[in-house]
Amino acid sequence: MVNKEMALLGTQRSVIRELAEYGRVRAQEIGKENVFDFSIGNPSVPCPPQVTETAAELLANTDPVLLHGYTSAQGDQEVRERIAENLNARFQADVRADNLYITVGAAAALCSCLNGLVCPGDQIVVNAPFFPEYKVFIEKAGAEMCLVDADTEAFQINFPLLEQAVNPNTKAVLINSPNNPSGAIYSLETVEKLAELLEAKSALFGHPIYLISDEPYREIVFDGAEVPFLPSIYANTLVCYSWSKSLSLPGERLGYVLVGDQVEDAETVYAAVAGAARALGYVNAPSLFQQICSRCVDLTSDISVYETNARILTEALTGMGFRLVPPQGTFYMFPETLEKDDESFCRRARDMDLLIVPGSGFGCPGHTRISYCVPTERVERSLPVFQALADSYK
């Protein structure tokens, strides 16, 4: 008598969560230090001290009725002004406060965009490898997900397949760069080619094809890599952002949607995002953290540990014979598995108390995701286990 699809979604445990749960149980049996858990993408470095200081300062010196009161649905005006200013300074953009809709994290941002845009019969195109919750969000919004197989050479975009996938029913292409699970960043060349393709297809089909850019990892890049600012490259871009990773605040749920003036019929698109957020029950994004994040918008957590871990793992795994695209950001890497069946490979790793996630769930079999948002010492101590895993295939 309940909605069966929803009950199924509420019952199915994700492979990742199950693996993490296994890790917790195993840690009780053999000691936490003996389980090499690379399953979950939970930031391992604390938020910058300024976040805690700002919180304390606001709590001590602001009228609680204002501090904890409803904000406007789109988010507090000054909050949006601070964020716009930051974007304009960094990306030579021309963002106004009213282009921003503050959301309860990136998931809410994505759901607001999808539910705001999707009409019956629409399709949303996603490139593998992809974050598996996209499928849940897309289908709940009433659209069909069209998956484009991965470019496994560089984890850019498989353009011949993308070209085939985009059709008159395509409402949007949803991308995620820096990418979970590959750690790759779409290069300027890639996004320019993507823009060209979408412009051509929009003209051909006589309606805009939106680009929804999910960017929670924008700030977590290595070796000074640059993440192109998409609204400057493709007009009909909607950016979804979150402070979950950059400020290590995943539980606090704070993000935004950016619908810049360059979007065709921007006011209507913004209204659709706002209307969807309203209909999904998102009254406003948490008020205290609106103030905190917007005041700390120039900061990030100390993300150097992720870069260190990436370097150690890339070198070591390559030396062991793993094929991998060196990650340019995030806290993930996505090497090829040493047997075709990635689930079997990850089971073998699990039996060595090395917890890594099969690529199949990300739409990219034959690979495994390693989440290295963990202390560097765990990475170092895990290397002999990776070696033993590799040796077992020799």
Place this chain on the structure above:
Amino acid sequence: MVNKEMALLGTQRSVIRELAEYGRVRAQEIGKENVFDFSIGNPSVPCPPQVTETAAELLANTDPVLLHGYTSAQGDQEVRERIAENLNARFQADVRADNLYITVGAAAALCSCLNGLVCPGDQIVVNAPFFPEYKVFIEKAGAEMCLVDADTEAFQINFPLLEQAVNPNTKAVLINSPNNPSGAIYSLETVEKLAELLEAKSALFGHPIYLISDEPYREIVFDGAEVPFLPSIYANTLVCYSWSKSLSLPGERLGYVLVGDQVEDAETVYAAVAGAARALGYVNAPSLFQQICSRCVDLTSDISVYETNARILTEALTGMGFRLVPPQGTFYMFPETLEKDDESFCRRARDMDLLIVPGSGFGCPGHTRISYCVPTERVERSLPVFQALADSYK
């Protein structure tokens, strides 16, 4: 090219917000003290000092990675245990932590219940007067709202009409007691009669009809009035709660759904709620405020001001010839308007800088909502204006 219904929802300003906006502009013209704004239901008393102290203590003494990290989707285990303990102590209930699903406020709780339960063709029955966002939430969940006209004598339930409204397509009845906008509390007699009706109809139609009980005002009651605990009275009850009003934290978005073991097939119902929350993009409820609210679950803000305001207004308005049901809780009252056309009446009030909301929007024309979550001195200074309004109809 966007979803037109969503764009419309994002464009339409609510009557209440428009009135509040008018009030802000008018305050700049004639001074804040000369505008008697009773439009918005925003708590006017601060959160208890313990909320601020708990926040400061947690920020100072907890590992930020844990404090601000993802919780499980259903909410932190200890958080749910504290809330369950509180419910059990107050209502002689038998709630376990796993019966609770922590949500991003009451709106998210409602949307998770509705989206979890609704199947194509379902109807949700709502009694007038009702909170207008219910219609938005119900329709987005894919159901039709069936409105039952108000019992304007006592703002209990119009049972003859409810009996007619419940049909084989009825998935749930959604109630709100203490009620926004009437301030009435459904009596034990009312809820027992409701339970009897729903049991009979469930048996007749061969499937459960759920009772969704939206209870953000549970703690705000006057003169020791009691709000019956519905899971003890009707088995298939889902309770939606929020700390927005009781702790004056409406912007922080913290609430829960309670699916007790007494619900038929409780695990499946809980899974459906959880699955819907997931598909709507609610990853977890804000983590810091999960800790804060659950530690302050025995407290409320100083709500005596609402009772004082209710008494002053009830006496004064009755003396002026207004007909009204004295509120038993919340911070609203819902007198009859002095002309049939409540919108015309509220326009006349507005021209006297008295901002009150027409009842039509709540499904109950010929009435007006007065939100008295304002300083008592504003209530007192408003009385001559109410008098002038009444006199203008003599």
